[in-house]
Structures are given as structure tokens and as C-alpha cells.
Amino acid sequence: MPDLLLELFSEEIPARMQAQAAETLRKLVTDALVERGLLYEGAKAFVTPRRLALAVHGLPGRQSDTREERKGPRVGAPEGAVQGFLKSAGLTSLDQATIQSDPKKGDFYVAVIERPGRATTEVIAEIVPQIVRTFPWPKSMRWGTGTMRWVRPLHSIVCTFGTEVEDPEVVRFEVEGIVSSNVTSGHRFLAPETFEVRRLDDWMAKLEAAKVIVDRERRKSIIMADARNLALVHGLELVEDEGLLEEVSGLVEWPVALMGSFDEAFLDIPDEVIRATIRANQKCFVLKDPRTGRLANRFILVSNLAASDDGVAIVAGNGRVIRARLSDAKFFWDTDRKTRLEERLGKFEQITFHEKIGSQAERIARIATLARAIAPSVGADPDAAELAGRLVKADLLTEVVGEFPELQGLMGRYYAQGEGLPAEIATACEDHYKPQGPSDRVPSAPVSVAVALADKIDTLVGFWAIDEKPTGSKDPYALRRAALGVVRIILDNKLRLPLRPLLVSAARPLLGEGHFEAHPHDVFRLESLADKVVSELLRNLARRLLQADPNAAPEDVARVEGASMSGDLADDLIAFFAERLKVHVRERGARHDLVDAVFALPEQDDLLMIVARVDALQRFLETEDGRTLLAGYRRAVNILRIEEKKDGARYEGPADAALLAEPAEQRLAEAIETVKAEAARAVAEEHFQGAMAALAQLRAPVDAFFEAVTVNASDSALRVNRLRLLDEIRAATRAIADFDRIEG
Amino acid sequence: MDTALPPHMRPDKSFQGLLLTLQRFWADQGCVILQPYDMEVGAGTFHPATTLRALGPRHWKAAYVQPSRRPKDGRYGENPNRLQHYYQFQVILKPSPDNLQDLYLQSLAAIGIDTRLHDVRFVEDDWESPTLGAWGLGWECWCDGMEVSQFTYFQQVAGFECAPVAGELTYGLERLAMYVQGVENVYDLNFNGRDGAERVSYGDVFKQAEQEYSRHNFEHADTDMLLEQFRMAEGACTRYLAAGDAGERHLMVLPAYDQCIKASHVFNLLDARGVISVTERQSYILRVRELAKACGAAWLKTEAGGAA
Structure with missing residues (x-):
């Protein structure tokens, strides 16, 4: 059975789009073939920075013929009906139709439409240009004087079709001036010449000889093996990084791993900052020294070139850039340590957390209050919990976190340690974000626990108050993760912490309830609240107001309002926690229906x-x-x-x-x-x-x-x-x- | 690299040699070699030879050096890599030729970057200028891990689709020179390619300026005057556009566009002085973009903009 080979050769495709593009090409082409009656045995897509390719194995040489009988009007039917029938069946006169007899209906015309199957090459020549013209790139562009869009300028297309025993034929078509052929070229610098290819195996072998490894997974394993070997030779361990590997494998057609070094003096910078600097800016791997457990002053880069000097110039050049980047990082690290975390807090007043929820400063104040309230239940000192609550977000305003947001929390810990704050505060800076995912560590130090809970609960209550709850697959504020975090912190630490009173007290400042107790007639505030607060909560409030005694003192009415808004919110949120708890226990092998059975009892929030x-x-x-x-x-x-x-x-x-x-x-x-x-x-x-x-x-x-x-x-x-x-x-x-x- | 060059003109020895080599290379490709635009701009893209010429159907090939001012990037002459004033070498080819990447690589070869020894890579980098209402797709070009150029296929400028599409190359000359000269500190670059007493370094030419302008940009630039200048430039741009509007035709785009450039630079200075809040920042950018869009629309009604 013949095979199809398709290669779309272009200027450099962004690394992050490559894997998806390969999968999309496979799906679009094979679906289109199947839709046209061309079943295949297997298909595999390939992608490199400069080519997107597909091999479809075991296709028939042609579509099968089809025969269709179409019933027409009875013999002697009016002219209009006959004409309509001829037109729809593609006939020019009734002579081309046959007459069949039916005992009940009498004689009527039948058209027999026979469609011979088309050659597969013909079908491919129709499918591929269409797919190329409409390919769903996340971002595409035009170039030169053309109107076609591709991710970057498209230069040539290889399309061949044939069996193992014959010379495959070129499937001929044209897309906006690009004529398909069997000619491609090798590595941009190592083998730029063009050459002819036949089929998949020939294409792969010739490209490999021309310094192109077309299989992404193979490039990845080559990079990993070479990088590990290089590390081993120097008595070091590679710090593995799947995301970086994915990206780097999309930047090279011929991966060559090389090792470089930097000044040991830079090792004064925290390991995580060194790694982030080298990874984000230079896309290089870092190495660990097993004797110290810390990073070594080495890095591994993956070049796209087997250089004639064995990479000496490449290593020197990359080393120079990494030195400059680490100088910047060191500058940030040194600058940051000149300002105490406490001194940074004022700036948060100008920073909006969420348009409807308010500033970061307000949020931090709420977290601190809540952490203090939680402290006794988790065995933490209330003063320490409150102080930690005030300081844990301060590192967001540091230079290092500005440069590398993924280091938030961790940098807070370093800076807190540096200024001599108690260890429990420093730990809380890092750990209050935890657990981030199902496999992340759960904080256990009491102060960290208090702040971690306060942070997550304030987030949940805040977004609940403005009706930004997760729906379906949409959870832009990661609220499910926050709720699961609360569940895990409570269970892993065996905390006795009834949630309802906690949620009510967290919701009250957000809903402005304390304010209304003091100023029950503050209509303006009520109006501004109406802009922010979820309408459902306000509707419930209005209903209760109507039910409330009209003769009650305004203060009492306000108190009714207060209790019910935060109470409604808390009840709704507890149902959300119940859902998270079910997911959590199910993952541990427990029965989620029993969670429902227990939650169905009144007042279950512990x-x-x-x-x-x-x-x-x-x-x-x-x-x-x-x-x-x-x-x-x-x-x-x-x-x-x-x-x-x-x-x-x-x-x-x-x-x-x-x-x-x-x-x-x-x-x-x-x-x-x-x-x-x-x-x-x-x-x-x-x-x-x-x-x-x-x-x-x-x-x-x-x-x-x-x-x-x-x-x-x-x-x-x-x-x-x-x-x-x-x-x-x-x-x-x-x-x-x-x-x-x-x-x- | 042309080995027949005298030593002081070699791009790996002389900053000006590098610059002249690039000019020569692109002159050989048929570009008009322009001189820098005589106004303060943040990047070579602001030169009307790029922004305005990228619009409309007429073909255009140009190359030029553009001194670029980034007031915020000043470091009082103390950072080995960052400058508030630096040179960009800008090439624009409209329509973008099929072999643009090859031409770019040949230009690197001309300044002494051997692609059999050095790892040159095209790494995704989508370009966008919110103030110019412009965007394009392309790459940052890496040489051994260092970004040495920006490579962009313009898709939109001043809010208008580019057809044909222009290809734009922007070389960071100081970085490139540091690379080919093997220098770690920008101020150590050999400017004129001479040795001994005749040697002039980049620091000799620019260090004092970096110190003075850093003081100016961060501490002393007169913010009241700048705020006023922004308003004046904005007002003048709009008035000049109105005055030049002759229905089907436009007769005075370039002077109006100068005021748009002016407003943009004044905004950058105000930003460096830290007097623009986060919320205001966005609105200033939008105001400049409105000017750029209006200039683009007017340009399309001129002869060079392709109006019949």
C-alpha cells in the first residue's frame, strides 16, 4: 500500500507552537482523507524549527467506485418534475434514465449515478492546499506581496506518494505560488544544499545526513543523554527541567550540548535566582554539585551547530552573556536587601489587587487580621501570625520578583532571613503560597499554616463576594486550587477549625458589614457596594429586609443585613469546600457519597x-x-x-x-x-x-x-x-x- | 568579512568600521542609505523612513543608523551594558524579499560573524509598539546566546494593515560591536579602530553624556515644561493635520508626524522622571497612538503613501 510524505518548509516556527502544530497537521490531513473514503494504517507527524511534516502509511491508491440509484418521478409526470429530476441527477435527457416498474406505484424513472473513485493523489492535491491555507496557527502572518498566512514565511512543500517498490510520484499542487515538489534542504548552516527525497525513510535518512533530526522526541533524548554525560564527566548532576527541554528541542535541528562556566563569586546569589536567570534569559540548564548540594558555577547550553572549533567560540559567547545576566541579578539581589520588607508596604496602597475587590494594601490588612484570628486554633502566636500576614506579600515589590515572578515567596524568605526576622516569619513568606498543586508540600509550621489559610480564605471570600466563581473549566483565579489547599492544610495538620465562623468573619470587611452596623443609613456606601457585590447576595438581603420587622430600629435592620450577607456567602462557599473535599477523599480511595451523606447533616463545617x-x-x-x-x-x-x-x-x-x-x-x-x-x-x-x-x-x-x-x-x-x-x-x-x- | 579593509576600518576592531560595513552591505542590496532622523526617538522604527514608508503600496528599501534614546535605561555610565542613548542600525525592505533571512546572515558574515563557528538562532519574538499602533511577527536573532538583532515582518502600522509587508531588521550596534571586538564593557569599545594615542574609545565619546543625561532624565528634567510640551506637541500635531487636509489628498503629514515623535519622546522623559502613574501611563500611550494613527491615515493620502 502506498504512503504519503508531506513536508512544509518555512522560516523558524516558534518553539512553543511546534508540538501542537504537528498534532493538528496529523489530525487535519488524516480526518480529511477518511472523510473522503481513504482509510490509512498509520500516521506520524514531525516538527523541527523549520519544518512541519507528516507521513501517512498504508493508503489505498484510489477511492472505491460508488454507485447510487436515484428514484425519479413516475412515467408521464409533468414536465417540471422531470426537469428537476434530470437536473438533480446530472442527466441531459430521459434516455439516460432507466424505467422501473412497481406493482403499486406503476412505472417510474431511475437514474443510476456511477462515480468512479478518484486517484488518491488527486484527493491529496485537493486536501493539502486547503489545509495549508486555513491552518489554525495561534498567530499567523503575511509576508512580501502575498495574501497567504502562515506562522512565518513558507518556502517550499514536499509531497510524495507511492509504494515501497516504486519511485513515489510527486503530488502536484500549488499554494499561492509555492509548487509542491520532492526537493528539500538540510540544516541551515551545516548542510544548506537542496536534495531530492522519496519516502519517509529516505527523507529521514537524508535529512539526518544533512544534520537535521526530524523527530522531536529523539532530539529531546539526545539532549538529555548528552547533558547528563557532560555533567557526569565533571562530577556534577544535571538539574533536570522538562519545560526547558521542551523549548530547547524546538530551537534546534541538530542539538549539540556544550558546557560553560561562570565566576564562582556569583554563587553568593541564591541558587533559585541563578537558575531562573540562566533558564529564562539564556535557555540553559544548570548543574548541581553533589558534594555541596548547591549549584555549581557551570551551565549547559544546547547549540544548533557542530562547530568547526568544537564549540569553543559558542561557549565563550554564551558565558559572556550569562555573566552579564548574573551581574544584573546580583545587582537586583543586592539592591533588594537594602530595603526592609516592612518599608515596602506603603506602596501597596497604589496597587490594585482586583478592580472590584480593592487594593493590595487592603487585602494584606485583611490577611493579617484573619491570620491573627486563626492563630489560636492552629497553635500559632497571634502577634507572629499577624506580622507574617503583613509581610508575606512584600517581596512582590522587589526587583528579583519583578524580574522572575515565579520566585515570589521564596525571595520573601531570603529577605526576611537577611533582615533577621524570626525564622517562623521567613518560613511563612515562602510557605503561605503552598500547597500550589496536588503534589506540592503542605505547610506545617503554625505561623505558616495561619497565614496560608488566611491568604486562601481571603482570596475565596473576595471572589465569592463579587461573583467570580469558577464555572466549568474556567477558573482564572485558581479558586479550586485555593479551596483544595485549605482542605489539605486542615486535614494534613489535623486542625479543628470550624469553617463557617471563619468565612463569616473574613467576608464581613469585604461586604462592608461592620461599616453598616456603625452607619446604618449610609446610602452612598450601600450604592457603591451594589456595584461590587454579587447581585444574588443583595437579592437575599433585600428579601430579608422585606421580611424584617418594619418597626425595627435601623441598627437592628443593619445587623440583620450583615449577618445574612456574609452568612449566605459562607454557606455557598462551604458547599464549594464540600465539592473539593469529595475530590480529595476520592483520590485517597474513600467514598465520595459518604462525604455527601455527612455533609447533608446540619452545621457540618469542621x-x-x-x-x-x-x-x-x-x-x-x-x-x-x-x-x-x-x-x-x-x-x-x-x-x-x-x-x-x-x-x-x-x-x-x-x-x-x-x-x-x-x-x-x-x-x-x-x-x-x-x-x-x-x-x-x-x-x-x-x-x-x-x-x-x-x-x-x-x-x-x-x-x-x-x-x-x-x-x-x-x-x-x-x-x-x-x-x-x-x-x-x-x-x-x-x-x-x-x-x-x-x-x- | 572583507580582508582587504585597512585595520582601522575592520568591523572587529572599530565601532565606526562596523557601522560603515553594514551601510556598505545594504547599499549593495539596493537600499537608499539615509542619515539619522534629526529628532529624539526611542527606536529606529520611529524614523518616518520606516513608520510612514511601511504604509501604502509603494516599494521601498532603506538603511540608516538611528541614535535612540531610552531615558529610563540610563545608569549614570556605571552599567557595562545599559545606555540611555545608543545606536540602532535599521533596514527596511518593502516588500520583504524571499531571501531576507539569507541577506541578514550575509550581513553578519560581512561584519565577521562566521556561522560555522557561531551559533546563530532565530528565537520567537513578536514585536509590538503600542505608541505607534504597530505590530509584527518575527524573531530576536541570537548569536551564541546574545540577542544581536530584531527581525520583524510588519503586519500593521499606525493601525493600518501593511500590504505589501515590509521586513525590518534592527541591529543593536553596541552589542554587536562588543561581540565582534570581544569587549565586556561598552565603554571599552574601540570607536575609531586606531591604537595607542590615536585610539578613541566609546567611553571617550559617550561616557560623560551618559552621566549627564542620567542626572537629567531621572533628577532634573523639568517636568512642568515637559507636561506642557506634551500638550503643545499633541495640539500642534492635530492642527497641522487639519491644516494639511485637502480632501482626497494630504499636504502636510511629515511636520505633523514630527510632533507625534516629539510627544512620544517627552512621554518617555516624563516616565523616567516617575511622574506618570500606572493608570495615567496607559492614557498617555493611547494619546500618542491616536496621533500616530492620524498621521498614518494622512500619509496614505500623499504621493509617497501611494495615493493616485
Whole structure:
């Protein structure tokens, strides 16, 4: 079966676009082939800085022929109908149609349209120019006098088609003056001559001889292997960097790794700053000295050239640029340390955090207050937590962070250490951003924990207040990550931290509630608030105002407003935390339906207790007692549901002891009493295992009850009392969870 | 590199030799060799030979040195790489020829950069000038990891689509000279290619100016005057454009465009003096862009702009 080879040769394609472009080309071409009935066995795309290529393997030589019968009007139909039929079937006269007879409808015309399959080359010549003209580059351009768009000027196109045993033919087409051929050229400097290519293997081999490695993955592995070897030879370790590797492999057709060095004096700069400088500006790798654990004064660059002097000039040139860059970095590092973090805070008043939420200075003040409030619950000194809250963002105004935003936090730690602030403050500077992702470390030092929680909660509450919640895949402020961060900090540190009061107190300053308590008639402030605050919160507020006593003092009305706005916000946000918690426990192998079952109970905002309860419940449900009790519960609830529907009534316990006729129902009633009391006590003591054990005692009496007692007794008083008893089973389980939400 | 050159004209020995070599190279490609525009500009692109000539259908090839002022980049003569006044060598070819990259590489060869020894790379860098309402796609050109030129295919200038597209090359002359001379500090560059007592360094020519202008740009530039000058230039530009407007034709674009350049430079000075807040900054940029757009529109109504 023949293969297709396509190469689009252009000026340098931006590295960041290459991988996607290769995938897009593969998809567009193969989809278009399949759509035209040309199935293939395999396809692989290639990309280098100067070429985007595709090989499609195992295509048929032509499309299959098709035959279509089209029914026309009956014989003798009006002229208009006949003409329409001829036109639609592509016939010039009725002689070209056949006549068929149908016992019911009589004779009618049929056109047989036979379409011979086209040669695959013809189809390719139609598809490719169309794809080239409309290729979805993230950014494209025109050049010279043309109107065509490509990522950078397109120079030539190779397109061949044929089997292994024959000379492939050139698929001929033209795109805006570029005529397809079988001619390409090699590396820009090492082998600029043009040459003819035949098929994929020939193309790859000839290009490799012309110093072009067309396979991106191979370029990557060559770079990694060479860089590791170079490091090894010098007794150093390569600091691996997947993102940098991706980029560098898109900047070379013939990768050659070379090692250079810089003055040891630059090692005074923190390792992270050296790495960021060398990586961002020069796209070079750095190396670690295993003896010291710190960076070595070396770097590895990946050139696109096997130079005739073995790279001496290239290394010297790169070394000179890196020295200049490190001089700048050292200047920034030295300058930054001349100003204390505290002294930088004033500037935050001029910096907007978010148009609707306010300035960075306001945000920092809220974080500090909140950190102080959280401190006692996490074992931190309130003064230290507040101070840390004030200082942790100050490094955003330093030169180094301005240059390398990814070093935020870390630089704060260095500067805090440098000015002799307590270690716990320095640690909080770095750790309060954590955890950033699911694999990131969770802070554990009390002050860091207090500030990390305050930072994340203020972010969440702030965006909730202006209704910028995540929707679908859109989460521009990374609020899901912030909420998951809160969940993980609380659980990993085993913190007892009811969320609701915390969220309410965080929301109050953002919603201006404290202000309204002092100035209930401040209409202007209320109006300005209306511009900012989410309308849903205001609607709820208005509803409550209408319900409020019209004769109440203005102060009281304001207090009603206050409590309800921040309260509504907190409740909504807790539901968001519940969702994050579900994702989190599911990833740890726990059942997310049990999280729902526990959250369904009122006033659940203590994540640590919720998880403890979920764990105990999950273990209980895995026991024989648990499974059987769940079955008994469901039977009880089912009967209740059916009977309540039938009677149009609700049956609620307790049952009347005097009406308990059968021994089995008496024992059940007694067991329920005991279990309720024991479970409630255990829950109050946060001894969930004990609560489950108490619940387990229900199993036997429930089983015995269903064995011996007929609920729907003919005596209606007995029946109603038994239904009430069933409701008591439901009530007893409610001490633990809402069993209705348990799945499976 | 032309080995027949006398030593003091060799681009790897003499700053002015480098500059003259580039001029000679692009003259051989058919460019008109212009002299610097006689106004303060932030980059060679502001020269009307680029900004305005990039617009309209007429073909155009030009090359010139343009002294460029970046008031904020002044370092009182103390930084080995940063200057508030430096030279750009600017080439504009409209339409961009198919072999523009090759021509560029040949120009590097002419100044002594051997691409079998040095790693020359085209690294993505999309160019945008918010004040000129202009953007293009291209690269920064690296030589052994150092950015030595900007290479841009203009897509839009003054808010108008460029058709045909002009190719623009901008060489940072000091950087390039430091590279080929093997010098670490810009002030150590050999300016005239002579030795001994006759040697004149870049520092001899410009160090005092860097110190003085840094003081001026950061500490003493008269901000009241500058704010007034901005308003005056803005007003004059608009008035000149109105005065030159003859319906289908425009008769006075270039003097109006001078005022746009003026406003832009005054804005840069005000910015360096730190008297423009973050929010105001955006509005100043927009005001200059409005002038540039109006000049571009007027240019298209002139003969050189291709109006029939």
C-alpha cells in the first residue's frame, strides 16, 4: 500500500507552537482523507524549527467506485418534475434514465449515478492546499506581496506518494505560488544544499545526513543523554527541567550540548535566582554539585551547530552573556536587601489587587487580621501570625520578583532571613503560597499554616463576594486550587477549625458589614457596594429586609443585613469546600457519597471531623453489621415512603410505648432508645468508631422486627405506631449521617 | 568579512568600521542609505523612513543608523551594558524579499560573524509598539546566546494593515560591536579602530553624556515644561493635520508626524522622571497612538503613501 510524505518548509516556527502544530497537521490531513473514503494504517507527524511534516502509511491508491440509484418521478409526470429530476441527477435527457416498474406505484424513472473513485493523489492535491491555507496557527502572518498566512514565511512543500517498490510520484499542487515538489534542504548552516527525497525513510535518512533530526522526541533524548554525560564527566548532576527541554528541542535541528562556566563569586546569589536567570534569559540548564548540594558555577547550553572549533567560540559567547545576566541579578539581589520588607508596604496602597475587590494594601490588612484570628486554633502566636500576614506579600515589590515572578515567596524568605526576622516569619513568606498543586508540600509550621489559610480564605471570600466563581473549566483565579489547599492544610495538620465562623468573619470587611452596623443609613456606601457585590447576595438581603420587622430600629435592620450577607456567602462557599473535599477523599480511595451523606447533616463545617466520620462510616459499612443494617434501614425507609404517600401523611417518632404489642417491636424500641443515647454521646465525644458500634446494636433488633412484625397491621393504631417506630430508625441513623445519600 | 579593509576600518576592531560595513552591505542590496532622523526617538522604527514608508503600496528599501534614546535605561555610565542613548542600525525592505533571512546572515558574515563557528538562532519574538499602533511577527536573532538583532515582518502600522509587508531588521550596534571586538564593557569599545594615542574609545565619546543625561532624565528634567510640551506637541500635531487636509489628498503629514515623535519622546522623559502613574501611563500611550494613527491615515493620502 502506498504512503504519503508531506513536508512544509518555512522560516523558524516558534518553539512553543511546534508540538501542537504537528498534532493538528496529523489530525487535519488524516480526518480529511477518511472523510473522503481513504482509510490509512498509520500516521506520524514531525516538527523541527523549520519544518512541519507528516507521513501517512498504508493508503489505498484510489477511492472505491460508488454507485447510487436515484428514484425519479413516475412515467408521464409533468414536465417540471422531470426537469428537476434530470437536473438533480446530472442527466441531459430521459434516455439516460432507466424505467422501473412497481406493482403499486406503476412505472417510474431511475437514474443510476456511477462515480468512479478518484486517484488518491488527486484527493491529496485537493486536501493539502486547503489545509495549508486555513491552518489554525495561534498567530499567523503575511509576508512580501502575498495574501497567504502562515506562522512565518513558507518556502517550499514536499509531497510524495507511492509504494515501497516504486519511485513515489510527486503530488502536484500549488499554494499561492509555492509548487509542491520532492526537493528539500538540510540544516541551515551545516548542510544548506537542496536534495531530492522519496519516502519517509529516505527523507529521514537524508535529512539526518544533512544534520537535521526530524523527530522531536529523539532530539529531546539526545539532549538529555548528552547533558547528563557532560555533567557526569565533571562530577556534577544535571538539574533536570522538562519545560526547558521542551523549548530547547524546538530551537534546534541538530542539538549539540556544550558546557560553560561562570565566576564562582556569583554563587553568593541564591541558587533559585541563578537558575531562573540562566533558564529564562539564556535557555540553559544548570548543574548541581553533589558534594555541596548547591549549584555549581557551570551551565549547559544546547547549540544548533557542530562547530568547526568544537564549540569553543559558542561557549565563550554564551558565558559572556550569562555573566552579564548574573551581574544584573546580583545587582537586583543586592539592591533588594537594602530595603526592609516592612518599608515596602506603603506602596501597596497604589496597587490594585482586583478592580472590584480593592487594593493590595487592603487585602494584606485583611490577611493579617484573619491570620491573627486563626492563630489560636492552629497553635500559632497571634502577634507572629499577624506580622507574617503583613509581610508575606512584600517581596512582590522587589526587583528579583519583578524580574522572575515565579520566585515570589521564596525571595520573601531570603529577605526576611537577611533582615533577621524570626525564622517562623521567613518560613511563612515562602510557605503561605503552598500547597500550589496536588503534589506540592503542605505547610506545617503554625505561623505558616495561619497565614496560608488566611491568604486562601481571603482570596475565596473576595471572589465569592463579587461573583467570580469558577464555572466549568474556567477558573482564572485558581479558586479550586485555593479551596483544595485549605482542605489539605486542615486535614494534613489535623486542625479543628470550624469553617463557617471563619468565612463569616473574613467576608464581613469585604461586604462592608461592620461599616453598616456603625452607619446604618449610609446610602452612598450601600450604592457603591451594589456595584461590587454579587447581585444574588443583595437579592437575599433585600428579601430579608422585606421580611424584617418594619418597626425595627435601623441598627437592628443593619445587623440583620450583615449577618445574612456574609452568612449566605459562607454557606455557598462551604458547599464549594464540600465539592473539593469529595475530590480529595476520592483520590485517597474513600467514598465520595459518604462525604455527601455527612455533609447533608446540619452545621457540618469542621472538615477534620467530617473526614473522621466518613472514615468510621466507611469501615462500618464494610462489616456484616453495617451492610445488614443499611439493608434494614432501606427496607424501613421504603415502607415509610410508600405508606406516607398512600396516606398523604408524615409519620414521625417517637412511638407510643403503650401500643408496642409484639416483643420484637418492644425490643426494637428499647434498642433505639439505647442506640440514640449512646451514639449521641459518642458523637459528642468525637468517638465515631464508638458511634458506629452503638449503631451496630440496631442490626439484630431491626432484623428481628421485620422477621416477626407486620407493619401494616389491620388495627390502624398499631399500624401508625409501627410506622412511627420505623421513623425512629431513620432518626437514630441521623446521628451519624444521612443514610439516604449512601450509594451502592 | 572583507580582508582587504585597512585595520582601522575592520568591523572587529572599530565601532565606526562596523557601522560603515553594514551601510556598505545594504547599499549593495539596493537600499537608499539615509542619515539619522534629526529628532529624539526611542527606536529606529520611529524614523518616518520606516513608520510612514511601511504604509501604502509603494516599494521601498532603506538603511540608516538611528541614535535612540531610552531615558529610563540610563545608569549614570556605571552599567557595562545599559545606555540611555545608543545606536540602532535599521533596514527596511518593502516588500520583504524571499531571501531576507539569507541577506541578514550575509550581513553578519560581512561584519565577521562566521556561522560555522557561531551559533546563530532565530528565537520567537513578536514585536509590538503600542505608541505607534504597530505590530509584527518575527524573531530576536541570537548569536551564541546574545540577542544581536530584531527581525520583524510588519503586519500593521499606525493601525493600518501593511500590504505589501515590509521586513525590518534592527541591529543593536553596541552589542554587536562588543561581540565582534570581544569587549565586556561598552565603554571599552574601540570607536575609531586606531591604537595607542590615536585610539578613541566609546567611553571617550559617550561616557560623560551618559552621566549627564542620567542626572537629567531621572533628577532634573523639568517636568512642568515637559507636561506642557506634551500638550503643545499633541495640539500642534492635530492642527497641522487639519491644516494639511485637502480632501482626497494630504499636504502636510511629515511636520505633523514630527510632533507625534516629539510627544512620544517627552512621554518617555516624563516616565523616567516617575511622574506618570500606572493608570495615567496607559492614557498617555493611547494619546500618542491616536496621533500616530492620524498621521498614518494622512500619509496614505500623499504621493509617497501611494495615493493616485
